[in-house]
Amino acid sequence: MVQEYIEIRGARENNLKDVSLRLPKRKITIFTGVSGSGKSSVVFDTIANEAQRLLFENFSLFIRNLLPHYPQPDADAMENLSMAVLVDQKPLGGGSHSTVGTVTDNLPMLRLLFSRIGQPSAGTALAFSFTDPAGMCPECNGQGRAIGVPLDVLIDHTKSLNEGAVIAPGLTNMERGIYAQSGFFDNDKKITEYTPEERDLLLSSEPRKHTGLPYNTYEGLVYKFNRKYVARDIQTLSPRIRQQVEPFLQLGPCPLCKGARLNQAALNCKINGYNIAQLAAMEVEELLAV
Ligand SMILES: [Zn+2]
Structure with a gap:
């Protein structure tokens, strides 16, 4: 397979001074450098920001108004970006409610999606949140375990x-x-x-x-x-x-939700035959196939 690259030219976010670089795709790239040298400015403020912005441009105006707004980052050109999954810099943690889905910020989008097109409808995005009374399994209070x-x-x-x-x-x-x-x-x-x-x-x-x-x-x-x-x-x-x-x-x-943490209305709501717990539990490769 031909190696593809994400191309960035003239990035000037924060303290970046016209930085141009090529990042190989489908490889792990590590940014190192002293504190304040601009690692986060490149990764989060430039690349991830632009990827999110491009992704959100695909949604209807109605949805976009509900999503966080990403201004165009300050750079001359960025090419070959694909969808980004942001994993926060903060140390993981945050108690027993965290999953890969919540850490990578994909769950809020899944919830929105299910509240919009899932059938039969279970309600707003909150009805798909196991931390909200509207969505949590009543048996285990959204813990998934009992x-x-x-x-x-x-x-x-x-x-x-x-x-x-x-x-x-x-x-x-x-x-x-x-x-x-x-x-x-x-x-x-x-x-x-x-x-x-x-x-x-x-x-x-x-x-x-x-x-x-x-x-x-x-x-x-x-x-x-x-x-x-x-x-x-x-x-x-x-x-x-x-x-x-x-x-x-x-x-x-939990005997009722089988660990899915959501109430039965949320779990019965499906898109293409999958409920939100099944999609959230999938690894990226499987999810792409769906
Ligand atoms: Zn339960």
Whole structure:
């Protein structure tokens, strides 16, 4: 492949004095020099600025008015620029809310795009922000992670109900026995052989009336465990129960948004079959293919 270059001639941003240079494209170029020698003036104020400006010129006037305004940098000529992804000079950090998307400043544009043409519409750009109440997943408050317990702590998949598959800590024997008593399952069938529907009924079922059981209620094992021990302040549990349960609690993906951090309205809104979380998680190469 022929090597292409970004050509800059006569750059005069800030303290630059008619700087001309060629930067090879698709290569990593490193700018070094003493403080104040103009590294940032070339990279941020000249090249990146012009690339953003050119990019934004492609948008309609309406969109452009919503975007930051980039004046034309002071230089004689700049050629062969392509779209720039700016990564800030500031040290990375900024807490558990940061992703590659937020650091490189692409997410605000994706949000704008989805609010404009995503279907079915979920609302304004804020409805696609996991830091805004309008967009954040209600289950994990936009963190993408939630306290939970690994499934194999609750159930031994290699066993049947009759063999004692239900092993959840913190439950009484009577509570563990409810699944075999329910009449919903073949009590000799190993959990690994359950159909998706049977698994769902065993693990995730919301409370339903069942007159054949103590308390007249049936609820899925994970649902029950979460209700009793996860979806409440652990400080309110008795010390004995805490000791049984606490070692198994760990931070995992949020069960509702699966780590995408957005509410379901935002995640159901799609462009070309992709939602914003899928696009934001893609690497640049994949994204270009879309
Ligand atoms: Zn969530």
